[in-house]
Amino acid sequence: MSFDAAYQDQKLKSVGTRPLRPDGVDKVTGRARYGADFNMPGQLVARILRSPHAHARIKSIDTNRAEAVKGVKAIITAADLPDLTNGDAGTYAILDNCMAREKAMYDGHAVAAVAAIDEHAARKALKFIEVEYEVLPHVTDVDAAMEDDAPLVKDDVFTTGVEPAPTKPSNIANRAEFGHGDVEKGFGAADVIVERSYKTEQTHQGYIEPHACVANCNSDGSAELWVCTQGHFVYRQNCADLLGLEVSKLRVTSSEIGGGFGGKTHVWAEPVALALSRKAGRPVKLVMSREEVFRASGPTSATSIDVRIGATKDGKITAAEATLRYASGPYADMWAELGAMTSFACYDLENVKTVGLEILVNRPKTTAYRAPSAPMAAFAVESAIDELAHKIDMDAVDFRIKNAASEGTKSSYGPVYGPIGIGPTLRAAKEHPHMSAPLGKNQGRGMACGFWFNFGGQTCTDLNVNADGTVTLAVGTVDVGGSRASLSLIAAEELGIEYQDIKAVIADTATLGYNDMTDGSRGTFSTSMATISAARNAITVMRERAALTWDIPVEDVYWEDGHAHAAGAKHDNRAPLSVKELAAEAGNTGGPIAGHSELVADGAGVSFATHICDIEVDPETGSSRVVRYTVIQDAGKAVHPSYVEGQYQGGAAQGIGWALNEEYIYGEDGRLQNPGFLDYRIPVCSDLPMIDTQILEIPNPNHPYGVRGVGETSIVPPLAAIANAVSNAVGVRMAHIPISPPRILAALTDAADG
Amino acid sequence: MRYERPQTIQDATALLAGAEAKSYVLAGGTDLLVRMQSDDFEADLIVDIKAIAGMDQITEVEDGFVIGAGVPCAALAENAALVAAWPGVVEAANLIGSTQIQGRCTVVGNLCNASPAADSVPALVASNARVRIAGPSGQREVDILDVPVSPGKTSLKKGEFIEAVVLPKGAAHLGDAYLRFIPRTEMDIAVVGVGVHLALDDAGAISSARVALGAVGPKVVLSQEAADTLVGTKLEDAALEALATACSDASNPIDDKRGTVAFRKQVAGVLARRAAQTAYTRAGGK
């Protein structure tokens, strides 16, 4: 059925209200079932043996002694996960990362796994697996990896995206370039140029729930997986590919999710659990420890970025350029490319050029982290923009307003923008009382902007009207941030019934068509579109049922306020039929009432935010404290404003941690020094002020209600906003994130020493 | 692994003395239980001392306070006499972890875990506390400074455990304070910690001082040089500067994931200055 996604300005009744989320009570009472809460009779416990070396050839693995341990039911190595990838490099990278094949590529890389009757036996067996390694030279730093004499992470990687193609392998996996105009000409026209290099350290999403699953392979070749994931359909595909299963034979059910932020878009140990179950013939439960999560899931890139921006004295940017190096772990992806695309997306630039270089290092595979790659690029660019504003003695907000992109701007990464929110968020920042509040002693204020693309993608949704007139909404996008509440509001709006009469559930992979995963801020955007479409299809069915009941042509039945109405006096002003009445009679009018929808949600609508931050620094210790923080972001339309605010605050909180304290610390030996929350410091509650939010609503023309994704953009500006605030507080430009107390104190001492 | 909960000191020491392989005393468990989760942890006996009579008592005696080894840190803050006499020790103990942790953890556990970063230890060393050790051959008392030896190691012998901490009581004009540096606001581990204890004469000049530093060496450092900078002064700026320099010099830290050598040395001086000012005010100095 065709579906018109165009925005229509209309008065909304349910959308925009703030009811309690349906999953809330279960979560606060501890009843919600997360990944590790699922159990099966006879299940085994799985444990993974991990490489202690950053880079090592695996010469042999002897599992004989371990197999003899009482209670051990299966041990697997890479040999039990044969290469079925048929030359598909992406799938091969997933396979190799799940279980090292020829080489261990990083400290923590899985080399073998055990399934045993209990934890004790599994632990013991791990100690008896004998792995013979040939330790190889390693490199963990992004800049060091680019040096000519750096150890090669892989000897068969030749930089792509350069002409002529190199003949020597290197750690630079690919090069991507974006931009337009002539930057050298632009710099020629500049009165002032700022040029600086920046570094950001690797961070982890820090979700509180570790990866967990129960895998069960049956003897008939079918299999089930219960798992904590952001996308069970994607997990199904990945696992089926790696294990050689038909997709329909693997049924994946997603649990509640204790945070993902991109880290649960990817399989890590799930194929291992399935392979163990297949070998042992019993269900297998695998729960990663926190240490394993840090060492062997998918943190974000460490980066090294050079930025050069030129402007005229009156505040017009004439040219902007950036070279961005993103570490991607041992497997190349598109992290640098995304950084290069997002760098200057906030601005209307005549001459702009960005180059992204994807760098291989002996660290865990980089995966998505909330607006992946954008925060680091924004840190570098927004720091330089701030410095430039100071240099030409212009207010930092005014300078940005003057150069902001708007509808019709050709973006730095190519597309021409429709209606966008960068200008409005900047103007709102200028008006915001935070911007003019007085600062105390040792305090500094910073602000910064951020951009994210947003994504739409494939969605399939079922809406079933039950016999009592309540509605079950089955969706296939995992609810990571309250989307069941938002989707219920949307269904209530379309059908004209109460929010309480709708129950949204996340269906498993066997009961619904394919859905992309919850990433790219797509959950509510795309699934609300499918929900609207499904609800309208159900309304069509209900109009037909009313027409049948009344014995009048369906064209004469219209839907309003949750009722079928017969049009006009010619049908004797019949009393309208409610959803409940229609549902009660469904068995006599053609059977169950349902609406379905399958669509590709296009036109996600780019997203912009501006953040303001005040920081107090103790100049004697380098200790810093965020004293005030404000997020202003365009939501298109806030379906459930509380959960939109939650997304704004959550992104800011994660960004604050990233900016001030979080970092992967590697020793000379290439081992991760801080795989735990004691020394990998995410903010605790008392570290943060109440984060103030302001929602702007600039409708997305490609969504019936104007919705845009809101989940990711909020983590883009904080790194830069905080760096700018600290730099303003201490009078020294902080160009290395995290801006931890030792770094602040060292910078102040250096400055004092001249 | 065996878990025992003896009722008497004799039973506890006998259990510990008789253990064949590795054994552990269990107090609040906020260190031990975390370590037990590790794959490398091995023990064949855990002796929980909390059921032994007196372990949960704080007793005020004529010349001091006797704090049982099972007293949780939160209870120290509820004892008004102790808070009045040793505010610095109490504040150090109540910087440990969070409210939940403080409801369980003990200062003796903090001491015997033998982390150089233990928060209550510099404050206790500055206060000149002693510990009562029970062993198979009876009781002995030692300076608290002599308990930790190096990271993770104490001077306790097989079969011994600490039954109490003894804090002295002095004349008038005493004050103590403890400050630590952590990158966060709580749930963190000291990068530097400084405990200062001062006694003033009737004229307000410092008559004696003890300055102890944490997390700047393999074990807590009691610095005589730092103390010497204060004695005879009224904490004038020059004295504070000299104290800061002495504390930086007395620090012998390492570069690690928690901080650099330069950072720790510098901050040791800053915190010593600030702690000395608080201790001085508490002692009645102006």
Ligand SMILES: Cc1cc2nc3c(=O)[nH]c(=O)nc-3n(C[C@H](O)[C@H](O)[C@H](O)COP(=O)(O)OP(=O)(O)OC[C@H]3O[C@@H](n4cnc5c(N)ncnc54)[C@H](O)[C@@H]3O)c2cc1C
């Ligand atoms: C979340 C968290 C936060 C923390 N934050 C801090 C902090 O901010 N600062 C800090 O210093 N520490 C911190 N810690 C560490 C810990 O809480 C403290 O060291 C605490 O004081 C330990 O006391 P306990 O009674 O729990 O010791 P336990 O865990 O019971 O024992 C610790 C060690 O001492 C031994 N032991 C205990 N009692 C005796 C005894 N009577 N005689 C001989 N040996 C004994 C045990 O065998 C064990 O080896 C934190 C821990 C956690 C889990």
